[in-house]
Amino acid sequence: MTVVVTSETCTGCGECVSSCPLDAISLKEDGKAYIDPNTCGECGACVDVCPVSAIVLS
Secondary structure, eight states: OOEEEOTTTOOOOOHHHHHOTTOOEEEOTTSOEEEOTTTOOOOOHHHHHOTTOOEEEO
16 A cells, blocks of 8 residues: 555645654645655554544555
C-alpha cells in the first residue's frame, strides 16, 4: 500500500502535517501536502484527519 495525496482536493490546511508521527509530510510551496515516500510508514494517521479526503491509502 501507499499513501497518495490528491493535489486538486488538498486545501493545505496542515492537519496531516501535525498528525504524522514520522514527520513524513510537509507543505510544498504551492501549499499542497507532500508525503515523502522514503519516510512514510503508511500508518494512515493522515488519512483519518484530512477534512477533505485528499489523502488516501491505495
